[in-house]
Amino acid sequence: MKNAFYRTEDFAAIVAGGAILLLALILFFTCHHLDVKSEQQPLIEELQAASTENSAFKSVAWYEAFDKLQAIEGEKKRVGIILKNLTDKPGGWKKNPLESMSLNERAAEEISHSAAEAYDQYILEEEMLKEQALEAEANARSADYTEQNLNNKAEEAIDIWREKKAAGASVVRKYKTKPYSKWSNLLMLFLFFAMIFGMAARWMHNAMAPFLKGFIFVFAIATFSHFLAGQASIKEMGIGYAAWAILVGLLISNTVGTSSWIKPALQTELYIKTGLVILGAEILMSKVLAIGLPGIFVAWVVTPIVLISTYWFGQKIIKIPSKTLNMTISADMSVCGVSAAVATAAACKATKEELTLAVGLSMVFTSVMMVVMPLAINAMGIPEVLGGAWMGGTIDATGAVVAAGAFLGNDALNVAATIKMIQNILIGVIAFGVAIYFTRMGAETGKKVGLSEIWKRFPKFVLGFIGASIIFSLVYSLMDEHMAYSLLDQGVIGGFSSRIRGWLFCLAFVSIGLSTNFKELKSHFTGGKPFILYVCGQTFNLMLTLLVAYIMFYLVFPEITESI
Numbered sequence: 315m316k317n318a319f320y321r322t323e324d325f326a327a328i329v330a331g332g333a334i335l336l337l338a339l340i341l342f343f344t345c346h347h348l349d350v351k352s353e354q355q356p357l358i359e360e361l362q363a364a365s366t367e368n369s370a371f372k373s374v375a376w377y378e379a380f381d382k383l384q385a386i387e388g389e390k391k392r393v394g395i396i397l398k399n400l401t402d403k404p405g406g407w408k409k410n411p412l413e414s415m416s417l418n419e420r421a422a423e424e425i426s427h428s429a430a431e432a433y434d435q436y437i438l439e440e441e442m443l444k445e446q447a448l449e450a451e452a453n454a455r456s457a458d459y460t461e462q463n464l465n466n467k468a469e470e471a472i473d474i475w476r477e478k479k480a481a482g483a484s485v486v487r488k489y490k491t492k493p494y495s496k497w498s499n500l501l502m503l504f505l506f507f508a509m510i511f512g513m514a515a516r517w518m519h520n521a522m523a524p525f526l527k528g529f530i531f532v533f534a535i536a537t538f539s540h541f542l543a544g545q546a547s548i549k550e551m552g553i554g555y556a557a558w559a560i561l562v563g564l565l566i567s568n569t570v571g572t573s574s575w576i577k578p579a580l581q582t583e584l585y586i587k588t589g590l591v592i593l594g595a596e597i598l599m600s601k602v603l604a605i606g607l608p609g610i611f612v613a614w615v616v617t618p619i620v621l622i623s624t625y626w627f628g629q630k631i632i633k634i635p636s637k638t639l640n641m642t643i644s645a646d647m648s649v650c651g652v653s654a655a656v657a658t659a660a661a662c663k664a665t666k667e668e669l670t671l672a673v674g675l676s677m678v679f680t681s682v683m684m685v686v687m688p689l690a691i692n693a694m695g696i697p698e699v700l701g702g703a704w705m706g707g708t709i710d711a712t713g714a715v716v717a718a719g720a721f722l723g724n725d726a727l728n729v730a731a732t733i734k735m736i737q738n739i740l741i742g743v744i745a746f747g748v749a750i751y752f753t754r755m756g757a758e759t760g761k762k763v764g765l766s767e768i769w770k771r772f773p774k775f776v777l778g779f780i781g782a783s784i785i786f787s788l789v790y791s792l793m794d795e796h797m798a799y800s801l802l803d804q805g806v807i808g809g810f811s812s813r814i815r816g817w818l819f820c821l822a823f824v825s826i827g828l829s830t831n832f833k834e835l836k837s838h839f840t841g842g843k844p845f846i847l848y849v850c851g852q853t854f855n856l857m858l859t860l861l862v863a864y865i866m867f868y869l870v871f872p873e874i875t876e877s878i
Contacts, residue, residue, distance in 0.1 A: 319774065323584050328778035330584075331591025333510075334814055335782060338806040339789075346391045350800050358796060370459040371469040374447050377476065383796055388805020399499045400506065401813035403540040406549065414544050416495040425491045433489035436482040443475040449830030451631050459539070464693075464860045501819070504533050514584060521578070523738045532828070535562055536820040556652070556676050559820050560670075563827015572828045582666065582825040587775040588817035590741070592811050593653065594782030597738050600791055607827045608866035609729070610873055612707045613737040616859050620648040621744065624851035632850075634843050638664035642672040643747060643844055650738050651676045651710030652819070657741050657776060661749040670830045675848045688721035699875050702726030703863035706733030736798040739783070742776040774836050 319325055330832035357379050364376035372380075376385045388394045407413035413421070450471040454464040508526055515525040539558040542548060566572060572580075621644050628640035638659070645658035652673050659669040687709065702719050706729060709715045719730035790798050 319391065321518055322774070323518060323581075324587060324778075326590055327518055327775045327782075328511050328583055328589035330514055330586045331594075331778055331782065334588075334592060335595055335786075335806070335811055336808045341397070342388050342391075342394045342801050342805040342809075346388060347797075347801065349391065350386055350388070353386050354383060354794075354796050354800070357386075358816075368451075368455070368459060369486050370454065372472070374444065374453055374472060374475070377472065381479075384799070385557050386586050386796075386800045387809070388801045388808025391805075393765060394805055394809045397810040398813070400502055401817065402496055402499050402503075402808060403555075403813075403817070404496065404537065404544050405494075406544045406546060408546045411541070414541055415497060416664060417491070417493050419493045422493040426489055429485060429488040429491075432485050435480075436485045440475070440478050443471075443478050447471040447475040499835070500537060504530075507817070507821070511584065512580065515578070515581070524575070524578040525581075526579075530575040531576050532579045532821060532824050535559070535566075535824045535828070536817065538562060539820055539824065549782050555816075556823050559823035560625060560637045560674065560677070560827040563824050565721060565827075567828050568829060576828060580829045582822050582823040582829065583656070583660065585818045585825065586652075586662075586822035589815045589822070590653055590657065591775060591778035591782055592815045592818070593738070594779035595785045595786040595811055596807055597735055597779075598787045607873045608863070609703070609733045609736050611866045612859060612863050613733050614740065616707060616855070616862050617648050620743075620851065620855045620858060621645060623854060624715075624847065627844075628851060629769065630848045632843050632847055634847060636664075636668060638662045638752075638849065639668040639844065640754075642668055643675065643847055644851060646672045646676045646710065646746055647679075647848055648855060649740055649744055650734065651680060652745060653738065654741050656822075657745040661745045662752040666826065666829060667831075670826050671844055672683055673826065675844060676710045678807055679848065679852060683709050683720040684715075685846045688718050691722060697868075698723050698726045699729050699867055700860075700863055702729030702865055703733055704856075704860050706730035707737065707859040707863065708852070709734075722860040742780050745776050 343384060360379035361376060361383070364373050367373070368376075389398050404414040404415075417425075447468070450464075450468040454461065454468040457464050459465055472505045508529055511529065512526050515523045536559060539555045539562055542558045542562075543553065543555040555626045624644040624647065625640055628634045628644065629637065641662050642655050642659045642664045646652070646655035648654075649658075655669060655672045655676065658664070659672070663671075684706075687705050688701070691704070696704070701722050702725060705718045705722075705726070706715055709718055709730075715730050715734045719727035786802070790802065793802070
């Protein structure tokens with residue numbers, strides 16, 4: 315029975331990820347559902363009243379009620395604060411490393427005092443712009459909103475006021491800085507993970523004590539990676555925690571070596587599979603429908619074409635010796651980076667060294683593309699929606715897509731993030747297809763391949779990913795949009811599960827680094843073929859995605875583009 319599904323790593327990942335999501339749902343809904351509903355109701359009535367009074371454009375009153383609604387976030391409630399503190403990572407710092415872990419009252423007062431002048435200036439300018447918006451709105455109202463010229467001026471004045479409020483968010487946060495200490499939070503998070511994965515290790519017939527001993531070191535390196543990523547200068551360079559986690563791990567494994575007592579805790583696939591199950595809760599069908607058919611074409615038509623073409627190019631033209639390495643790099647580059655690489659590697663039975671190589675290439679190119687693409691889009695004068703669609707379909711990591719989209723503007727950000735979410739849905743589909751393909755390849759050796767062999771190879775944690783997506787899509791559909799935003803977007807997901815997922819990925823990257831040896835990777839770099847494969851595949855991806863995005867958003871469905 316040792317090989318039974320319920321004793322496998324995939325089952326443990328499904329159970330762990332499902333338990334985390336269920337815990338968050340129960341806590342947020344049982345503790346704060348009624349409170350949130352009572353706070354939201356009068357504001358919803360204000361929104362409706364503002365919309366009834368003025369249907370020509372969104373008024374100042376509408377935005378003020380909307381802002382108050384948006385401020386009702388689950389993560390700001392009692393349970394949300396506890397869970398947010400539990401999952402907190404080291405903060406930012408410039409010169410003093412201890413700033414990332416703790417901030418005393420005196421330091422907080424100094425920061426607040428230094429920001430006071432900027433805060434006062436922001437308040438004055440924001441109030442002035444609000445008065446101008448109200449005046450322009452009054453002019454439009456005096457004409458019963460029948461003068462389009464007055465309506466446009468009012469809308470423009472309101473937009474300027476809104477932009478000022480958005481730009482002043484960082485000033486307000488700095489002004490309201492409070493003292494904190496993260497040491498106890500990190501200890502609690504360590505105990506939380508140790509309990510979950512210690513039990514998982516025991517469930518998979520592994521000894522719990524050796525795992526817990528090694529996990530202390532793995533968690534410490536993960537924390538150190540977040541600490542390095544928070545340094546101001548490093549942060550400006552765009553070097554995130556994922557890169558540091560792998561680099562620190564590689565440095566240790568290729569110098570002093572990874573000690574044997576650490577190895578039981580290097581559960582790379584368990585950590586990242588659990589994170590992918592949790593990611594399923596963020597992939598909702600409503601986000602697919604928001605962009606509609608043009609987004610689906612960009613994500614679901616281009617991606618398989620690029621994947622198959624890149625794999626064919628690697629096998630027939632470059633002649634990469636390892637088919638599993640070829641497939642993992644192709645999926646990593648064409649779908650959504652690390653998540654797709656892990657799922658595909660599991661489906662085709664790629665080695666950890668091959669997965670590490672694919673992930674490394676992805677992170678290098680992602681770091682470059684998230685900076686270069688927005689600059690190139692602006693330089694070429696590409697429209698914001700088209701630029702967002704282009705980045706959403708080509709930049710690997712979701713976080714990098716969001717960062718690049720924000721550089722262009724809100725429309726680009728929304729389109730880019732949504733297309734990436736639509737593309738992420740393909741993780742399960744691609745993994746299933748790859749599992750079947752590589753299983754059928756066994757027929758070439760004379761081995762009879764049936765459904766049982768396909769099921770054996772299929773990365774079953776994907777079922778958890780799909781299940782979480784379906785369940786959360788249903789929960790969203792049954793809820794009021796404002797309640798869903800407060801308790802799901804800014805509660806279960808934004809305040810807990812997505813933060814847990816980030817930690818899980820970090821633990822996985824640390825494990826990859828600590829278990830990777832350059833000597834073992836050397837053979838895969840023969841002739842620079844993996845690098846050539848990634849460059850050629852991404853070049854084709856960039857050209858095809860831009861072409862299809864232009865055709866879909868501007869030629870076939872221009873009305874959808876206008877409504878964004």
